[in-house]
Amino acid sequence: MAKEAAYVPNILRQGRWVPWLYLGPALVLMSVFILYPGLNTLYLSFRNQNGSDWAYTTCLAGQPCWGIFENYRYALTSSIMRTAFANNLKWILFMVSGTVLLGLLIATLADRVRYEALAKAIIFMPMAISFVGAGVIWKFVYDYGSSQVQIGLLNALITALGGRPVSWLTEPQINTLALIVVGIWMWTGFCMTVLSAAIKGVPTELLEAARVDGANEWTVFWKIRVPLILPTIAVVITTMIINVLKIFDLVYVMTGGNYGTEVIAYRLYIEMYTSYNTGRAAAIAMVLTVVIIPAIIFNIRRFRAQEAMR
Amino acid sequence: MSKRIWKVMVVLVGLALLIAACAPAATPTQAPTQPPAEPTQPPAQPTQPPAEPTQAPASGIDCMGAKPGDELTMLYQWSGQEEARLNEILKPLVDACGIVIKPESTRDQALLDTKVQAGTPPDIAFWNVAQLVQYQDKLVPMDTLGAHRENYADFFVQPGTINGKWLGLPVKADIKTIIWYSPAVFKAKGYTVPTTWEELDALVEKMVANGDVPWSMGFESGDATGWTGSDFIQDILLVKRGPQYVLDIIDGKVPYNDAGVKEAYEIYGKWAKDPKYTVGGAQGTLSTGFLDAIYKVFSDPPEAMMVRQSGFAGGEIARKYPDLVYGEDYDFFMVPGAQGLQGGADWMMAFRDTPAVRALVAYLSSELGGANWAKAGFDLSPNKGATGNYTDPALLKKGEMLANTQGFTPDIGDTIPGGFGKAEWTGIIEFINGTKDLDTVLAEIAKVQAEALGK
Numbered sequence: 001m002a003k004e005a006a007y008v009p010n011i012l013r014q015g016r017w018v019p020w021l022y023l024g025p026a027l028v029l030m031s032v033f034i035l036y037p038g039l040n041t042l043y044l045s046f047r048n049q050n051g052s053d054w055a056y057t058t059c060l061a062g063q064p065c066w067g068i069f070e071n072y073r074y075a076l077t078s079s080i081m082r083t084a085f086a087n088n089l090k091w092i093l094f095m096v097s098g099t100v101l102l103g104l105l106i107a108t109l110a111d112r113v114r115y116e117a118l119a120k121a122i123i124f125m126p127m128a129i130s131f132v133g134a135g136v137i138w139k140f141v142y143d144y145g146s147s148q149v150q151i152g153l154l155n156a157l158i159t160a161l162g163g164r165p166v167s168w169l170t171e172p173q174i175n176t177l178a179l180i181v182v183g184i185w186m187w188t189g190f191c192m193t194v195l196s197a198a199i200k201g202v203p204t205e206l207l208e209a210a211r212v213d214g215a216n217e218w219t220v221f222w223k224i225r226v227p228l229i230l231p232t233i234a235v236v237i238t239t240m241i242i243n244v245l246k247i248f249d250l251v252y253v254m255t256g257g258n259y260g261t262e263v264i265a266y267r268l269y270i271e272m273y274t275s276y277n278t279g280r281a282a283a284i285a286m287v288l289t290v291v292i293i294p295a296i297i298f299n300i301r302r303f304r305a306q307e308a309m310r
Numbered sequence: 311m312s313k314r315i316w317k318v319m320v321v322l323v324g325l326a327l328l329i330a331a332c333a334p335a336a337t338p339t340q341a342p343t344q345p346p347a348e349p350t351q352p353p354a355q356p357t358q359p360p361a362e363p364t365q366a367p368a369s370g371i372d373c374m375g376a377k378p379g380d381e382l383t384m385l386y387q388w389s390g391q392e393e394a395r396l397n398e399i400l401k402p403l404v405d406a407c408g409i410v411i412k413p414e415s416t417r418d419q420a421l422l423d424t425k426v427q428a429g430t431p432p433d434i435a436f437w438n439v440a441q442l443v444q445y446q447d448k449l450v451p452m453d454t455l456g457a458h459r460e461n462y463a464d465f466f467v468q469p470g471t472i473n474g475k476w477l478g479l480p481v482k483a484d485i486k487t488i489i490w491y492s493p494a495v496f497k498a499k500g501y502t503v504p505t506t507w508e509e510l511d512a513l514v515e516k517m518v519a520n521g522d523v524p525w526s527m528g529f530e531s532g533d534a535t536g537w538t539g540s541d542f543i544q545d546i547l548l549v550k551r552g553p554q555y556v557l558d559i560i561d562g563k564v565p566y567n568d569a570g571v572k573e574a575y576e577i578y579g580k581w582a583k584d585p586k587y588t589v590g591g592a593q594g595t596l597s598t599g600f601l602d603a604i605y606k607v608f609s610d611p612p613e614a615m616m617v618r619q620s621g622f623a624g625g626e627i628a629r630k631y632p633d634l635v636y637g638e639d640y641d642f643f644m645v646p647g648a649q650g651l652q653g654g655a656d657w658m659m660a661f662r663d664t665p666a667v668r669a670l671v672a673y674l675s676s677e678l679g680g681a682n683w684a685k686a687g688f689d690l691s692p693n694k695g696a697t698g699n700y701t702d703p704a705l706l707k708k709g710e711m712l713a714n715t716q717g718f719t720p721d722i723g724d725t726i727p728g729g730f731g732k733a734e735w736t737g738i739i740e741f742i743n744g745t746k747d748l749d750t751v752l753a754e755i756a757k758v759q760a761e762a763l764g765k
Contacts (some may be wrong), residue, residue: 079754080736260740
């Protein structure tokens with residue numbers, strides 16, 4: 001190659017600075033909107049409530065103190081943040097497994113029926129509703145009337161069947177699960193669509209070969225389909241984990257973080273805009289970022305591996 | 311095939327849009343996330359002229375050297391009908407002195423902050439008491455401006471006095487230490503309005519014995535859920551310990567887990583958690599919207615006998631049940647035995663010393679200014695000149711309460727900075743929900759109190 005290209009006109013020759021020219025706009029945008037805010041957040045997380053002094057000045061005599069990391073002490077050890085972490089864990093466990101399993105189930109079942117498009121469209125519909133809208137809708141579904149009349153759908157059903165109404169959003173053992181159900185309702189459509197596309201990508205010859213060899217549908221599903229779409233499932237899971245870690249809107253609209261439904265992102269908002277404590281808010285933001293990073297790295301690795309396979 | 315998908319999609323999207331279009335109409339009673347900023351009293355008094363028109367405009371108004379054409383810039387949070395009432399109050403001053411008022415209305419405190427930082431503050435701002443502390447170095451003391459100190463009770467001057475300087479004047483106030491009830495229902499059932507805390511306690515027990523639910527309580531207020539509980543508890547503190555105790559909590563002299571606070575929580579919890587005492591018990595208290603809680607007392611048949619709620623409840627009752635008559639179907643009484651009132655006030659503060667500013671301060675703090683404020687029916691005026699001059703019967707009664715009280719305390723949660731209010735609400739919710747025991751809850755709130763006040 002090099003020998004043949006002995007003569008290249010100057011105008012086609014790529015100088016050292018040309019790649020930077022291409023990179024330039026992206027670099028500028030990333031520095032202004034990601035890098036600088038990120039570094040500033042890190043800095044603010046070591047400062048006091050309004051950024052006017054270092055965080056250790058907020059330490060109180062006789063109380064434990066982490067010096068400059070005082071805001072992180074709050075973000076990692078305070079009881080309200082521990083509740084938030086526990087709840088986020090619940091969200092990850094139930095919502096991610098719920099959306100992925102249901103999505104896989106529906107994608108598989110819908111693959112076989114004539115009205116596949118309709119079924120999938122219906123399941124996908126909630127995705128088109130904003131979180132706030134969904135929160136308001138489900139708040140009515142869960143409504144608990146302290147008097148005899150139940151205007152909430154769920155409690156109306158329960159009372160009609162002779163049961164006792166449940167205050168879904170305030171009972172501490174039930175409410176986070178009740179919120180997670182809304183999350184599942186919204187996001188199953190997303191998982192279903194992605195997984196359905198993957199299922200359709202499984203070569204039919206493989207499935208037929210297995211059937212000819214005497215495999216039943218159960219075996220075909222677990223031994224052939226699932227292993228083949230495993231990379232997609234992994235991507236869906238990590239994407240969902242990232243989504244769930246950032247969950248805020250549903251909690252804000254439906255319970256206001258009360259009754260023990262606090263999540264990390266909600267606490268971040270409260271510290272920033274209700275308590276006006278930028279230090280703590282920044283520290284929580286940093287913690288949230290650190291928690292999300294592994295999922296992002298995993299996603300990127302998977303993506304690269306897939307690219308390499310092509 | 312793909313065409314059919316599109317058809318299906320179009321139908322579905324159309325349906326979704328239809329549903330979305332119908333939704334707002336179906337949800338009229340959904341409570342707003344914040345309590346209504348100010349009570350909207352039933353428009354009882356139409357456009358009455360504030361003073362007799364025949365009265366000579368100059369009489370009683372001291373222009374303090376302001377000349378016709380002098381400009382006065384103002385910044386306040388009022389708008390619409392509130393603004394109209396303010397103009398009604400200021401009209402005699404404008405007529406007498408020819409001052410040109412240039413007002414600006416915003417709810418955005420950032421605007422005030424920006425203007426002050428830019429060195430172009432309004433001559434006069436009507437804002438919260440916290441701004442007196444914030445701008446203590448930039449404000450002109452009220453006594454240099456010729457404010458009439460004698461028209462204000464000490465407990466209205468004291469919060470406006472920062473580091474020995476009297477910087478702010480409360481021009482408008484509303485009170486929260488109020489219980490709403492239905493005189494008609496009380497009469498039919500043989501209940502009488504209590505005048506002491508013991509009588510209230512006995513009345514509550516009597517209602518329970520008769521099978522009536524005494525209280526209607528509702529916490530639900532979105533992001534601000536719990537504030538009705540904190541208001542009630544503060545009233546109990548005012549009954550049991552008095553206004554100085556509440557002010558000491560705000561100062562941090564009394565920690566929030568003090569025995570007095572615990573006592574108030576226990577009294578409140580006895581009522582708020584038990585379905586015999588409040589509609590739906592603990593879960594009813596937690597999940598009922600604060601507006602719905604008001605309505606329950608005046609529905610037919612009533613679900614409860616009483617609701618403790620601020621002055622704005624009157625406007626809500628009138629809106630929800632337009633046929634009910636104030637004084638017969640709904641009325642209020644002061645929380646019996648309260649040694650002081652809980653409420654909010656708007657504070658007048660001056661950033662400049664000009665003749666026009668002096669004229670305004672002197673006018674609003676004069677007896678005439680107080681009387682005109684009362685006649686305009688713009689909530690209550692802490693000015694002693696206001697007493698007896700209200701035309702709206704509810705305001706007249708509230709004005710009487712304000713004139714006779716021994717103390718006036720702001721909301722504890724709103725006044726302590728740094729997330730204390732939210733922590734207080736959360737704590738009350740956890741206490742009512744039974745997820746934490748009272749000592750833990752109070753210790754946690756006390757911790758936030760100490761952090762917020764740096765003590």
